[in-house]
Amino acid sequence: MTHATTSSKWDRLLFTQVDNSALVLFRIIYGLLLAAEAFGSIALGAVDRLFIEPQFTFTFIGFDFLQPLPGFGMYTLYSLMGIAGLMIMVGWKYRTAIIFYSIAWAYVYLLQKSSYNNHCYLIMLLNFLMVYLPAHRSASIDAWRNPEIRKEFMSRWIYFFIIGFLFIIYSYASVAKFYPDWLDGSFPKYLMSTRGKNFDILQNEWAHISILYFGLFFDLLIIPFLLWKRTRWIAVVASLFFHLFNSVVFQIGIFPYLALSFLLFFFTTETIHKRLIWKKTYYKAREIIVPKSKNIIIFCSTGFLLVMLLLPLRHWIIEDDVLWTEEGHRLSWRMMLRSRSGRTTYYVVDKATQERTRIKLSDYLTEKQSRSAQSKPDFIWQFAQKLEEIYAAKGQDIEVYVKSRVSINGRRYSPFIDPEVDLAAEEWDHFKHHDWILPSPLYVEEESVLSMQ
Incomplete structure (x- = not known):
C-alpha cells in the first residue's frame, strides 16, 4: 500500500481510511449466526431431511456430480461448519475458517434446492465476499497473536460496496412486488391464511x-x-418490526437477524465505536492509503455489483410470465412473492414394449421433494431425467410424460406441462423458455379475447 501525498478525488472518496468497528462487529455477529445455522440444521433435523432421508437430491442444474457425503459425513460437515462459524466470530484463523465455510456452504447450497430461498443465496455470496474483507484485523485472536496484522481502519470503499449491494437486493425485492396479486392484496391475504394461520x-x-x-x-x-x-431511526424501528415479524410469523432461520446486523453500516463510525465496541481503539486519522491493487479492487467490486444488477433482469428476455414458468426466478431476490402447488402425474413408457406405467412419487421422493416435483418446472424436468437413469440401470430405455396442473397463489389449477412431450429427451437452457411449459392462464385468456375481436 502507498500513502498518497497527492490524490485524485476518486482516491480520496474510495481510499480514505475510516474506523473499521462496523465491519469487525459485523464479523462477530455473522460468525455467530453461521454457527447457529450449522448447529441448528443438525439439532432441528434439517440435515436428516435434506441429505439423509432422500434417495437422491435435486441439485442445481449442471451440478449433478455433487452427492451427499456417505454415512455420517453430512453431520460431520455441518459440525465442522459450526466450529468454523465460531472461529469466524472470535477471529481465530479467520481466513481458513471463512474459506472453509464458503466452500462447504456452496457445496450444500448447490447440492439440494428443495429448501431453496434467497437467504441461502445471500449467505453464499456474503461468505465469499467476507474472504476478501479485512474483518479480522481488530478485536480478534488473529490480531492479538500477530500484532503485525492489527489495524483499526479500513478503506471507505468497503462501506460503499456493502451499501450498494444491499440497495440492489432490497430494490429488486420491492420491484418484484409490483404485480397484480401483490398490489390488489390477494397474495398477502393468501399468505396470511397459510403461513400466518396461527395468528x-x-x-x-x-x-x-x-x-x-x-x-x-x-x-x-x-x-x-x-x-x-x-430518517435513520425511523428506518431502524421499521427494520426491527419488519424482520422480527418475519422471524416470528414465517420462522425463516437466521436471515432476519442477519438483515438487522447490516444496520451497523449505516451509523457513523463514532456511534458504532462508542455504543457497541468501545473497548476497541478508535481510528480517526482519515489517511488516504491507495493500495497497489487499486485497479483490481475497483474492477472486481464494480463487476460484482454489475452482475448483481443484471442477473435478476434475465426473466424479462425469457418468454411468458416468470410467476408461472419460474424461469429466471432464482437468484433474482424475488422474496416472499408467490405460492405454488401442483397435481402432477408421471408416466414412463418402455420404448421396446410401449408399456405405460404410472409412477408413484412416494417410491422415489420425500414429501418435501414431491411438492416441488409437482409444481416447479426444473424439478419436473430433473425428475424425468432421474427416472430415465433409474430405468436405464435396469436395462430399460424409456420415455417420460407428465400430466400436470398447477395453482399459483391459491388460484384454480391450470394445465402446466405439455403431456405429449417426452421430458427425458429434452435439454435444459438457463436463459431460454422451454416450450413444454404451457402458456400461463393469463396469456391464454388474453389470446382468447384478442381472437374474438
Missing part, C-alpha cells in the same frame, strides 16, 4: 392491506431512509 390478528382485512404497503415500501425505501440522518 388470528393477521386474518383481518386491515392486516392484509398493511402488509401490502409496508412490504412494498419497506424494501423500496429502507436503504435511502437509513442513509439520511433525519
Whole structure:
C-alpha cells in the first residue's frame, strides 16, 4: 500500500481510511449466526431431511456430480461448519475458517434446492465476499497473536460496496412486488391464511392491506431512509418490526437477524465505536492509503455489483410470465412473492414394449421433494431425467410424460406441462423458455379475447 501525498478525488472518496468497528462487529455477529445455522440444521433435523432421508437430491442444474457425503459425513460437515462459524466470530484463523465455510456452504447450497430461498443465496455470496474483507484485523485472536496484522481502519470503499449491494437486493425485492396479486392484496391475504394461520390478528382485512404497503415500501425505501440522518431511526424501528415479524410469523432461520446486523453500516463510525465496541481503539486519522491493487479492487467490486444488477433482469428476455414458468426466478431476490402447488402425474413408457406405467412419487421422493416435483418446472424436468437413469440401470430405455396442473397463489389449477412431450429427451437452457411449459392462464385468456375481436 502507498500513502498518497497527492490524490485524485476518486482516491480520496474510495481510499480514505475510516474506523473499521462496523465491519469487525459485523464479523462477530455473522460468525455467530453461521454457527447457529450449522448447529441448528443438525439439532432441528434439517440435515436428516435434506441429505439423509432422500434417495437422491435435486441439485442445481449442471451440478449433478455433487452427492451427499456417505454415512455420517453430512453431520460431520455441518459440525465442522459450526466450529468454523465460531472461529469466524472470535477471529481465530479467520481466513481458513471463512474459506472453509464458503466452500462447504456452496457445496450444500448447490447440492439440494428443495429448501431453496434467497437467504441461502445471500449467505453464499456474503461468505465469499467476507474472504476478501479485512474483518479480522481488530478485536480478534488473529490480531492479538500477530500484532503485525492489527489495524483499526479500513478503506471507505468497503462501506460503499456493502451499501450498494444491499440497495440492489432490497430494490429488486420491492420491484418484484409490483404485480397484480401483490398490489390488489390477494397474495398477502393468501399468505396470511397459510403461513400466518396461527395468528388470528393477521386474518383481518386491515392486516392484509398493511402488509401490502409496508412490504412494498419497506424494501423500496429502507436503504435511502437509513442513509439520511433525519430518517435513520425511523428506518431502524421499521427494520426491527419488519424482520422480527418475519422471524416470528414465517420462522425463516437466521436471515432476519442477519438483515438487522447490516444496520451497523449505516451509523457513523463514532456511534458504532462508542455504543457497541468501545473497548476497541478508535481510528480517526482519515489517511488516504491507495493500495497497489487499486485497479483490481475497483474492477472486481464494480463487476460484482454489475452482475448483481443484471442477473435478476434475465426473466424479462425469457418468454411468458416468470410467476408461472419460474424461469429466471432464482437468484433474482424475488422474496416472499408467490405460492405454488401442483397435481402432477408421471408416466414412463418402455420404448421396446410401449408399456405405460404410472409412477408413484412416494417410491422415489420425500414429501418435501414431491411438492416441488409437482409444481416447479426444473424439478419436473430433473425428475424425468432421474427416472430415465433409474430405468436405464435396469436395462430399460424409456420415455417420460407428465400430466400436470398447477395453482399459483391459491388460484384454480391450470394445465402446466405439455403431456405429449417426452421430458427425458429434452435439454435444459438457463436463459431460454422451454416450450413444454404451457402458456400461463393469463396469456391464454388474453389470446382468447384478442381472437374474438
